[in-house]
Amino acid sequence: MTAPLHEPTAEAAPSAAEEAAVAGAETKAVQGRSLGRIAWERLKRDKLALTGGIVVLFLIVVAVLAPLITSLYGQDPDVYNESMIDPLFGTPKGALGGIGGDHWLGVEPVNGRDIFARIVHGARISLLVGFLSALVAVVLGTILGVLAGFFGGWVDAVVSRVMDGLLAFPQLLFIIALVSVMPDSMLGLSGTGVRLLMMILVIGFFGWPYIGRVVRGQTLSMREREYVEAARSLGAGRFYILFKELLPNLVAPIIVYTTMMIPTNILTEAALSFLGVGVKPPTSSWGQMLSSAIDYYKSDPMYMVIPGVAIFITVLAFNLFGDGVRDALDPKGSR
Amino acid sequence: MLAYLIRRLFAATVMLVVIILVVFGIFFLVPKWAGVDIATSFVGKQADPAAVEGVRQKLGLSDPVFVQAWEFFKGIFLGRTYAAGGDVTECAAPCFGYSFRTEQAVWPVLTERFPVTLGLALGAAVLWLIFGLAAGVLSALKRGSLWDRGAMVVALAGVSLPIYFTGLLSLAIFSYGLGWLNGEFVPLEDSLTGWLGGMILPWITLAFLYAAMYARITRATMMEILGEDYIRTARAKGLREQVVIRKHAMRSTLTPLLTMLGMDLGALMGGAILTETTFSLPGLGQKVLDAIKNQDLPFILGVVLITSLAVLIANLVVDVLYAVIDPRVRLA
Numbered sequence: 097m098t099a100p101l102h103e104p105t106a107e108a109a110p111s112a113a114e115e116a117a118v119a120g121a122e123t124k125a126v127q128g129r130s131l132g133r134i135a136w137e138r139l140k141r142d143k144l145a146l147t148g149g150i151v152v153l154f155l156i157v158v159a160v161l162a163p164l165i166t167s168l169y170g171q172d173p174d175v176y177n178e179s180m181i182d183p184l185f186g187t188p189k190g191a192l193g194g195i196g197g198d199h200w201l202g203v204e205p206v207n208g209r210d211i212f213a214r215i216v217h218g219a220r221i222s223l224l225v226g227f228l229s230a231l232v233a234v235v236l237g238t239i240l241g242v243l244a245g246f247f248g249g250w251v252d253a254v255v256s257r258v259m260d261g262l263l264a265f266p267q268l269l270f271i272i273a274l275v276s277v278m279p280d281s282m283l284g285l286s287g288t289g290v291r292l293l294m295m296i297l298v299i300g301f302f303g304w305p306y307i308g309r310v311v312r313g314q315t316l317s318m319r320e321r322e323y324v325e326a327a328r329s330l331g332a333g334r335f336y337i338l339f340k341e342l343l344p345n346l347v348a349p350i351i352v353y354t355t356m357m358i359p360t361n362i363l364t365e366a367a368l369s370f371l372g373v374g375v376k377p378p379t380s381s382w383g384q385m386l387s388s389a390i391d392y393y394k395s396d397p398m399y400m401v402i403p404g405v406a407i408f409i410t411v412l413a414f415n416l417f418g419d420g421v422r423d424a425l426d427p428k429g430s431r
Numbered sequence: 432m433l434a435y436l437i438r439r440l441f442a443a444t445v446m447l448v449v450i451i452l453v454v455f456g457i458f459f460l461v462p463k464w465a466g467v468d469i470a471t472s473f474v475g476k477q478a479d480p481a482a483v484e485g486v487r488q489k490l491g492l493s494d495p496v497f498v499q500a501w502e503f504f505k506g507i508f509l510g511r512t513y514a515a516g517g518d519v520t521e522c523a524a525p526c527f528g529y530s531f532r533t534e535q536a537v538w539p540v541l542t543e544r545f546p547v548t549l550g551l552a553l554g555a556a557v558l559w560l561i562f563g564l565a566a567g568v569l570s571a572l573k574r575g576s577l578w579d580r581g582a583m584v585v586a587l588a589g590v591s592l593p594i595y596f597t598g599l600l601s602l603a604i605f606s607y608g609l610g611w612l613n614g615e616f617v618p619l620e621d622s623l624t625g626w627l628g629g630m631i632l633p634w635i636t637l638a639f640l641y642a643a644m645y646a647r648i649t650r651a652t653m654m655e656i657l658g659e660d661y662i663r664t665a666r667a668k669g670l671r672e673q674v675v676i677r678k679h680a681m682r683s684t685l686t687p688l689l690t691m692l693g694m695d696l697g698a699l700m701g702g703a704i705l706t707e708t709t710f711s712l713p714g715l716g717q718k719v720l721d722a723i724k725n726q727d728l729p730f731i732l733g734v735v736l737i738t739s740l741a742v743l744i745a746n747l748v749v750d751v752l753y754a755v756i757d758p759r760v761r762l763a
Contacts, residue, residue, distance in 0.1 A: 390709070
């Protein structure tokens with residue numbers, strides 16, 4: 097287990113001070129810095145992580161502003177541009193899948209929908225599912241992990257068994273199974289809405305053990321610490337200890353594992369859409385674009401390359417940022 | 432050792448029962464709670480009402496839940512007879528379900544496809560173990576070097592690439608573009624060289640992802656172990672660095688990786704859905720995709736069940752191997 101993340105002034109500050117000295121930014125008052133501040137200063141010097149973070153921010157902006165971007169750009173993701181298609185082969189006219197001034201990334205084979213517009217809209221699906229399913233996992237994982245670690249006994253035994261079980265089995269297959277037995281409409285949603293909700297819930301459900309395991313371990317080791325004992329001896333109740341003493345110290349590991357979970361979730365969403373259990377057409381998603389590109393990898397390779405690269409850049413950016421956050425919040429300060 | 436084995440076997444048996452019940456729950460209880468008609472989802476949405484009604488009776492969907500669960504459970508070990516009035520369908524043991532849509536028992540179809548999946552998984556495992564472990568160990572030993580940074584960049588790219596994209600790219604480049612490999616699956620019975628030729632790209636694609644994961648984990652584990660006190664002791668007592676690495680550090684690095692390998696191989700026994708789909712390999716994973724497309728739920732159920740059992744068996748094998756290589760485990 098990683099070293100405890102509490103008492104930042106006592107444990108993490110010396111190493112941060114050394115690093116500050118190395119960086120030439122000598123600070124006189126070392127003891128006053130919070131863990132967040134230390135982490136941010138470390139992160140700032142990690143060029144790769146910063147690049148990842150900037151790309152992530154950029155993608156979030158693109159996803160949020162997708163309709164605005166496509167209307168400024170002048171192409172609708174769902175409009176067919178048959179004039180762009182070679183009637184004989186069904187592939188786009190022009191080189192590289194029809195890339196040009198009107199269609200920056202070309203058009204899809206057969207129906208000629210604009211790929212740039214579809215990629216921009218696809219970012220919404222990827223990020224929405226990536227973030228919200230991570231949120232589901234964090235909420236479930238934190239609650240159950242804290243319960244298991246704090247109360248121990250049979251609660252711990254049951255939660256731990258369930259976590260082991262969920263971690264052992266191939267997630268994608270179970271997610272496919274669950275999504276395929278679910279109804280086409282529920283809670284007033286239908287079509288793409290219900291598929292999105294299903295993916296968020298199911299991916300989140302299979303992700304919580306990753307958070308839960310860490311939270312449980314940390315809680316278990318922290319509840320025996322002197323400062324918790326001190327609080328208890330001063331007459332603090334269980335809930336006070338839980339919310340005021342333990343949870344603040346769990347924030348750092350939870351942030352680390354959440355950042356590292358988002359790219360995995362994005363890949364899972366893409367895989368589900370690729371396999372046809374994700375969002376329904378005509379809603380665009382990157383996985384779905386790749387799955388229709390299979391039939392054209394010989395005649396129109398750009399159609400496959402563009403969504404593939406989009407997924408790759410997104411996941412890579414999140415991974416770089418996640419690795420950086422992990423290193424920055426690591427109290428051992430190994431870098 | 433014997434006591435340890437018996438304990439493990441007992442735990443595995445309990446897990447077996449739990450798994451079967453969970454799979455039953457996913458396919459029969461979850462849809463019920465969600466308000467889906469199970470009989471319809473078993474025959475497909477286009478089926479006529481009489482067929483749906485027949486399946487409803489055959490599956491005993493109006494029976495109490497525990498009776499249904501028991502029939503499901505019993506079928507796996509003893510076989511099962513689905514009856515609706517005079518219409519009787521036999522499903523021999525092990526009955527992993529019956530596709531009323533195609534009128535096939537699930538088990539024979541899956542066992543027929545299993546060798547393809549097995550070949551893919553084992554071939555890829557050999558590759559990813561060699562490259563993943565070598566890259567991870569070398570990176571940990573030469574930390575911060577050009578090699579370390581290069582290997583870790585490649586590994587990071589490996590875990591960030593969707594496997595079906597890597598697969599398609601390799602097909603486009605090596606099979607279609609350069610024409611080095613035919614990129615088509617040939618059964619092993621037909622031609623050994625044809626099979627090898629068709630499997631090279633799937634092996635490399637699948638192994639690339641896993642090698643990347645293994646390299647990252649091996650590097651992290653190895654670096655942690657190199658910082659342990661007993662490594663310092665070994666060095667302090669004057670052992671040659673080579674011996675320290677080989678006898679002390681490597682051994683503790685490899686034991687946790689054995690668990691990972693067991694789990695991953697077990698999970699792959701149910702088919703590498705994405706790889707098999709990309710390369711059109713007729714294994715279990717591709718059957719899952721077909722089943723999704725044709726709304727043929729029993730096959731998804733069958734593959735889920737087989738994969739779960741494979742993971743369980745892999746777990747048991749790893750536990751036993753652990754006891755063999757790590758005396759602390761069997762004495763605990």
